[in-house]
Amino acid sequence: MAQRILIIGAGGHAQVVADILSQAAANGGEYHPIGYLDDDPRRHGQQVLGLPVLGPVTALADIPHDGIVIAIGDNRTRARLFIELTARGEQLVSAIHPSAIIAAGVTIGPGTMICAGAIINPGSVIGANVILNTGCTVDHHNQIGDHAHLAPGVHTGGEVVIGAGALIGIGAIVMPRRRVGAWSVAGAGALVQRDVADETVVAGVPARPL
Ligand SMILES: CC(=O)SCCNC(=O)CCNC(=O)[C@H](O)C(C)(C)COP(=O)(O)OP(=O)(O)OC[C@H]1O[C@@H](n2cnc3c(N)ncnc32)[C@H](O)[C@@H]1OP(=O)(O)O
Incomplete structure (x- = not known):
């Protein structure tokens, strides 16, 4: 049965989430996006990718829905909202693009977003509220902590551990x-x-603390 999903945020990242949910729904997925909530009043009343911006996040209580996705790129802000909204009883759902390749037995926490072309290999455990961005690959037996973000084109080797809230930047490689x-x-x-x-912030080849 179709579930009505509200997207928290209406910026660029939220539009990617909206597209993922729409593509998944078109492929028979149960989650149907019905609109965005965003605390920027300039966005209220706008249509974004064909969906309305319905009001601020506090409007959640007034709009009938079955689940939410927090579509905010900043890891600390996304984590804070995840904790607050989970405590209020909101159901966090995962947004998974139909083109993602996910091995059998991989576990994915609530609220996690898996973008187009992402690949997750066997034995990996993906936490809650994670972003696995476009075309990243998570190889076998990885542990990806809650609220982490693997940016577009990241590649991890086997048995990698990414801690909670970590950001792995575009195109980075973790051995x-x-x-x-x-x-x-x-x-x-x-x-x-x-x-x-x-x-700790690291960068470069090989990566060293900045
Ligand atoms: C769909 C999406 O867009 S997802 C977006 C995901 N986000 C990302 O991938 C961004 C990741 N962030 C970065 O790479 C950032 O540049 C950071 C976090 C490494 C550093 O950011 P800041 O702390 O603001 O550093 P700042 O820009 O001031 O640069 C400091 C120094 O590090 C260097 N530097 C910055 N980033 C990098 C990098 N990725 N690799 C190598 N050197 C770098 C700068 O050239 C500068 O060197 P200098 O002092 O010799 O001039």
């Missing part, structure tokens, strides 16, 4: 069995050859 700590950032194009501590 097999390496760990990127919680709330750390690997810059765009980085080659993560050594473990990265928590709350």
Whole structure:
């Protein structure tokens, strides 16, 4: 049965989520996007990719719906909203593009977004509220922490651990069995050859702390 999904945010990232949900629905998926909620009043009343911006996030209580996706790219903001809205009883659903390739047995937490062309190999565990962005590959037996973001074109080797809230920038590579700590950032194009501590920014080839 079709479930009515509200998208939290109406910016560029939210439009990607809307497109994923629409494509999935067109392929028989149960989640149907019905509109966006965004705290920027200039967006209220606009149509974005054919869906209305219905009001601020506080309007959630007034609009009938079955689930939400938090479509905000910034990891800390997305994590804060995830905690607040889950505590209010909201059902977080996953937005998974029909072109994503996900191995049998992979587990995916609530609210996670998996973009076009992403690949997840066997044994991997994807947390809640994660973004696996366009064309990234998560190889076997990875652990991707809650609220993390693997940007477009990221590749991870086998048995990689990405900590909660970490951002792996566009096109970065994380070598097999390496760990990127919680709330750390690997810059765009980085080659993560050594473990990265928590709350550390690294960049370059090989990646070093900035
Ligand atoms: C669909 C989407 O758009 S998803 C978007 C996902 N987001 C990303 O991929 C962005 C990832 N972020 C980055 O790569 C950032 O540049 C960061 C986090 C590594 C650094 O950001 P900041 O702290 O603002 O650093 P800043 O831009 O001031 O640069 C500091 C120095 O690091 C260098 N630097 C910045 N980024 C990188 C990088 N990715 N690789 C190598 N060097 C870098 C700069 O050239 C500069 O060097 P200098 O001091 O010799 O001039």
